[in-house]
Amino acid sequence: MAFDVKPDSRAAREQGFTYVALDQLLAGSNVITLHVPGNEKTRNMISSEQFDRMRDGAILINTARGSIVDHRALARALVEGKIAAAGLDVLPEEPVVREEAELLRSVYESRHDLNNLLAGQVLIHLRNVIVTPHSAFNTREAVERILETTVDNLAAYAEGRPRNIAA
Numbered sequence: 001m002a003f004d005v006k007p008d009s010r011a012a013r014e015q016g017f018t019y020v021a022l023d024q025l026l027a028g029s030n031v032i033t034l035h036v037p038g039n040e041k042t043r044n045m046i047s048s049e050q051f052d053r054m055r056d057g058a059i060l061i062n063t064a065r066g067s068i069v070d071h072r073a074l075a076r077a078l079v080e081g082k083i084a085a086a087g088l089d090v091l092p093e094e095p096v097v098r099e100e101a102e103l104l105r106s107v108y109e110s111r112h113d114l115n116n117l118l119a120g121q122v123l124i125h126l127r128n129v130i131v132t133p134h135s136a137f138n139t140r141e142a143v144e145r146i147l148e149t150t151v152d153n154l155a156a157y158a159e160g161r162p163r164n165i166a167a
Contacts, residue, residue: 001025026053031061033043038065046070051077057084069125078126085128 002012005017026032032054036042046059046060047070060083062069071091077083124131148165155165 048073061087
């Protein structure tokens with residue numbers, strides 16, 4: 001099963017999956033993986049309401065963006081046993097707090113959101129959570145695409161046709 005705001009019927013047919021409503025996907029899945037961009041529409045896309053709709057014992061895997069999951073709601077769902085485990089390649093606040101002074105400095109300087117920092121600290125210490133260093137992109141295929149794009153961009157630039165210009 002899959003949910004997408006822009007379903008691709010050809011991909012579904014070729015890969016053998018069916019598009020369903022998000023609520024149906026949450027209720028009917030043992031493992032839920034997130035692959036969406038991080039933006040205002042997807043911020044906290046998975047929160048308490050969505051955890052309540054999930055099958056008991058489900059596993060959540062987020063390799064997209066940290067802002068997609070409400071991490072306080074995730075911590076609650078994990079501790080209460082609503083979901084069995086989580087695999088997180090991203091957190092909303094990446095830095096890990098090593099000491100209280102660092103936490104106070106971050107909050108004082110308004111560099112980070114205290115709620116997200118604390119939720120991240122709780123999550124990385126739970127036994128049923130795996131946090132990886134934002135490396136899910138690092139597959140052979142992804143690296144090959146990055147290399148091909150880089151070579152194409154360099155060739156285009158050398159030919160006077162710059163592409164993918166960052167303003």
